[in-house]
Amino acid sequence: MRMTLRQLQVFTAVCESRSYSRAAEEMALTQPAVSLQIRQLEELVGQPLFEYIGKKLYLTDAADALKRASADIFQRLENLDMQLSDLQGSLQGQLNLAVESSAKYFVPHLFAAFKRQHPEVNLHLSVVNRAQVIKRLADNRDDLVIMSLVPQDMALEFLPFLNNPIVAVAPPDHPLCSAGQLTLKDLEPYPLLIREPGSGTRKACEEYFQQKHAHFAQTLEVGSLDALRESVAAGLGLALLPRHAVSLELATGLLRELAVEELPLYRSWCVVHARGKRVSPVGQAFLAFIRAERTQISALAARFAGTLPGPHPGS
Structure with a gap:
């Protein structure tokens, strides 16, 4: 096989963008030039690399194998560059x-x-x-x-x-802020703001709630940590968040950390x-x-x- 690094770069761009035209823009090439590079690769491989189903581009099994090999090649070259610079003392x-x-x-x-x-x-x-x-x-x-x-x-x-302390936070005018020492049970009557499925913080909290037999009937899902933090400040509910993520809000008084007996949850x-x-x-x-x-x-x-x-x- 006589593949070139340029062909593999173009191929990788198509894999990541799933589009010949977007890959052409990214590589500063014309779309026909991208198509030519892919055809030449397919001739070398002896199998098709992409197929269209409807209007969507999919990778074939051969493309998946070539993608892994390409990533390995580029990683080795990058490592070589780092090693050479290290030999020069930097x-x-x-x-x-x-x-x-x-x-x-x-x-x-x-x-x-x-x-x-x-x-x-x-x-x-x-x-x-x-x-x-x-x-x-x-x-x-x-x-x-x-x-x-x-x-x-x-x-x-x-x-x-490093410890990742997860704490309960509320807006400063929330009634629990003046309630002294609390337990998770004291938080249950209030709406709880939670992250989207797939969030590590959500997974950690759900497992902890199950362990502590805590049940929140009112929950509101918020799709990002920043939006969740702002939702708490707006008074939409309580939340359990990493202390690192709300340090500025806690320092400025925009949010208050609740003194909950079972918290922080350390991960x-x-x-x-x-x-x-x-x-x-x-x-x-x-x-x-x-x-x-x-x-x-x-x-x-x-x-x-x-x-x-x-x-x-x-x-």
């Missing part, structure tokens, strides 16, 4: 990181601390819910992912590195990758940073949560 490259949406508030601060040690490393951050994180792990889309509730039915390596943030995965040099450096800098990470998290005033750790 770690360079891009860290492809996927995180659960409730971690998006803390992770940029974590990466900033890492970047102070490796200033030539850049970040590509994908923010998704737990279900999407699991799919990205299965598809080997990222160098590393950060999530809680690591699935036990997948072959994964994971490193817990650990973990950095995760597939078992046996060839982690890129940048990914390996990020893992080494997390292992070596637990004290700095804990201090950074405390400052981010508004409990430790002062400059950034390491600055």
Whole structure:
């Protein structure tokens, strides 16, 4: 086979966009040029790579196999580039990181601390819910992912590195804010705002409610963490949210943390990758940073949560 990297780049663009025309725009090519590259690849492979059903483009089994091989090739080339830069005394490259949406508030601060040690490393951050994180792990889309509730039915390596406290929050004029010590049962008469199916926070809370025999008859599903936080502030109900996600609102008084006896619910943030995965040099450096800098990470998290005033750790 005499495939070219350019052909594989075009093929990958078609796979991701499921459209010849969108792939052409992305690659700054004409649509006939994209079609020609795909036809040449199909001749080399000896099988069709795509098929149209209705107006939708689908990958054939041959395309799925070629897509996995292409991803492996490009990952190896990227790793080679990182290794060569490392040999020159400077770690360079891009860290492809996927995180659960409730971690998006803390992770940029974590990466900033890492970047102070490796200033030539850049970040590509994908923010998704737990279900999407699991799919990205299965598809080997990222160098590393950060999530809680690591699935036990997948072959994964994971490193817990930080507590993720989930707390009950309410608007400041809510009657429970002046009620003193509470239990989960005290929250049950009020509407509870919950995340969409697939959310890690929702899954953790539902399992905890079942364990504690807590039942909320009135629930309202809100499709993003930001919208849920604003819905609480608007007085639509209570919510259980990661404290990191509402630190600013708690500090400014826009929201209040309720003193619930059974809370916070603690889950650990973990950095995760597939078992046996060839982690890129940048990914390996990020893992080494997390292992070596637990004290700095804990201090950074405390400052981010508004409990430790002062400059950034390491600055």
